[in-house]
Amino acid sequence: xxxxxxxxxxxxxxxxxxxxxxxxxxxxxxxxxxxxxxxxxxxxxxxxxxxxxxxxxxxxxxxxxxxxxxxxxxxxxxxxxxxxxxxxxxxxxxxxxxxxxxxxxxxxxxxxxxxxxxxxxxxxxxxxxxxxxxxxxxxxxxxxxxxxxxxxxxxxxxxxxxxxxxxxxxxxxxxxxxxxxxxxxxxxxxxxxxxxxxxxxxxxxxxxxxxxxxxxxxxxxxxxxxxxxxxxxxxxxxxxxxxxxxxxxxxxxxxxxxxxxxxxxxxxxxxxxxxxxxxxxxxxxxxxxxxxxxxxxxxxx
Ligand SMILES: Nc1nc2c(ncn2[C@@H]2O[C@H](COP(=O)(O)OP(=O)(O)OP(=O)(O)O)[C@@H](O)[C@H]2O)c(=O)[nH]1
Ligand SMILES: [Mg+2]
Numbered sequence: 001x002x003x004x005x006x007x008x009x010x011x012x013x014x015x016x017x018x019x020x021x022x023x024x025x026x027x028x029x030x031x032x033x034x035x036x037x038x039x040x041x042x043x044x045x046x047x048x049x050x051x052x053x054x055x056x057x058x059x060x061x062x063x064x065x066x067x068x069x070x071x072x073x074x075x076x077x078x079x080x081x082x083x084x085x086x087x088x089x090x091x092x093x094x095x096x097x098x099x100x101x102x103x104x105x106x107x108x109x110x111x112x113x114x115x116x117x118x119x120x121x122x123x124x125x126x127x128x129x130x131x132x133x134x135x136x137x138x139x140x141x142x143x144x145x146x147x148x149x150x151x152x153x154x155x156x157x158x159x160x161x162x163x164x165x166x167x168x169x170x171x172x173x174x175x176x177x178x179x180x181x182x183x184x185x186x187x188x189x190x191x192x193x194x195x196x197x198x199x200x201x202x203x204x205x206x207x208x209x210x211x212x213x214x215x216x217x218x219x220x221x222x223x224x225x226x227x228x229x230x231x232x233x234x235x236x237x238x239x240x241x242x243x244x245x246x247x248x249x250x251x252x253x254x255x256x257x258x259x260x261x262x263x264x265x266x267x268x269x270x271x272x273x274x275x276x277x278x279x280x281x282x283x284x285x286x287x288x289x290x291x292x293x294x295x296x297x298x299x300x301x
Contacts, residue, residue, distance in 0.1 A: 004252075004285055007277040008295035011258035014043040019297065022064035033058055036071075043256070043296075044228035046263030049078070072293055078262055079289035082271040087246075089286075090182050090217075092125040097175040097183045099208050099215040101133075101168070103201055103242055104222040105234055106189030109250030109276055111140065113222050114186040115147035117274075119281035122151060126181035131171025132157035133164040133204060134188035144186050151281070154178070164188065164200060165207040172211035185216075192237035201242040220273060222248045223264075228257030235268055250276035253283070261292060 005012075018039035021032045033054050040050035053074055057067050090098035100117070102110045111134070118128045130148055134140035138160040148155035156171040168185055175183035187204065190197035201219075208215040221244045223231040238244045252258055252275045261272055272287040 002291065002295070003277050004275065004288070004291050005295040007253040007275070008258050008292070010254075010256035011043050012296055012298060014256055015039050015296065016298075019068070022067045024065040025063055027061065027063055028057065028067050040259060043259035044263070045259035046229055046232065046267070049263045049266045052266075068297065072297055075262060075293045075296065076289050078266045079272075079292060082265050082269045084265070084271045084287055084289050087271065087273070089124065090121055090126055092127070092181050094181045096212050097129070097172065097180045098217050099172060099175070099183045099185070099212060100218040100220055101185045101187060101204060101208070101216045102220050102222055103187050103238060103244070104189065105191060108189065108222045108224040110189065110222045111143050111147070111186050112279065113248055113250055113276060113284070114144065114184050115151065116276065116281050116284040117184055118147070118151050118153050120284055121182050122153070127179070128153045128182045128184065129171060129175040129178060129180040130155045131167050131183060131185035133167040133171070133185050135160050135162045135164050135167060136188045140188065165203040168204045168207040169211055172208050172215060176212060192234045198237070198241035205243055218245045219243050220246050220248050222250050225249045225252045225255035225258055225260065225275075228260050229263065231260050232263050232267060235264055235270060239268060239270065244270065246271045246273040248272070248274045248276065249287070253277045258296065
């Protein structure tokens with residue numbers, strides 16, 4: 001069993017009973033479809049997306065076996081639609097650093113994900129620099145510095161309480177001066193409903209652009225997969241105010257709500273770039289729609 005499949009185990013459990021009712025050679029009845037819709041909702045696929053998936057099956061009036069195939073196809077289509085898998089990762093030998101900001105609510109996994117991305121791009125041969133733009137807590141800077149030491153990656157940090165946009169500025173400047181390929185910026189957790197904190201993100205965004213033309217290349221929203229549909233609301237607000245370009249679904253390994261990936265792709269059209277499958281630096285997988293659906297429905301489907 002693959003890592004992704006293992007991480008989706010708890011979400012898959014929620015779908016299992018309803019999928020078992022799809023008997024291979026029998027026509028699927030209304031009751032079975034209803035229980036499938038409920039199961040999809042319980043896995044946090046979201047009522048709108050779940051209803052649409054089930055309506056498609058209803059319209060096709062398929063057998064159980066055909067239903068599984070159709071469901072799989074529809075899910076892959078939804079997950080792939082925002083251009084998932086199309087965008088390249090940064091490569092070594094760049095003229096100016098590629099810059100990404102990691103944003104999200106408190107505790108979603110931003111700092112850990114920053115370290116995971118650093119390790120991943122380092123493995124690809126990129127030189128990395130980290131920016132500690134979470135200036136709210138001294139411990140936050142320290143946490144990133146510990147990762148920096150472990151990965152042997154320089155960290156640009158200011159005293160806590162400082163202006164995070166100034167850290168972004170300095171990190172981008174240091175990245176350019178050192179010829180880094182990648183600058184990853186960890187930001188403080190913030191509530192998506194607080195306008196002043198959203199404005200602060202916009203300022204960080206501008207700060208990067210002042211140093212490097214076109215930066216940041218990406219603004220990634222790190223979502224805690226265990227929060228399910230709540231994450232959809234967060235994503236909407238961050239998308240509206242912080243120029244989010246993509247999403248990282250952290251803590252998928254502990255979540256029974258992995259279905260939220262479908263509502264995000266379906267409702268927001270935001271690409272999911274990576275999923276977090278554990279606490280170590282190696283526990284990050286590029287998002288693959290087909291593998292994800294295999295993990296949700298079980299490989300044999
Ligand atoms: N199981 C699991 N745990 C994770 C994953 N990503 C992060 N964590 C854990 O989640 C907790 C919070 O992670 P952080 O990276 O500190 O989260 P953060 O968003 O930086 O938090 P704040 O800076 O306080 O907003 C830590 O205990 C991490 O080890 C993941 O993919 N899987
Ligand atoms: Mg943090």
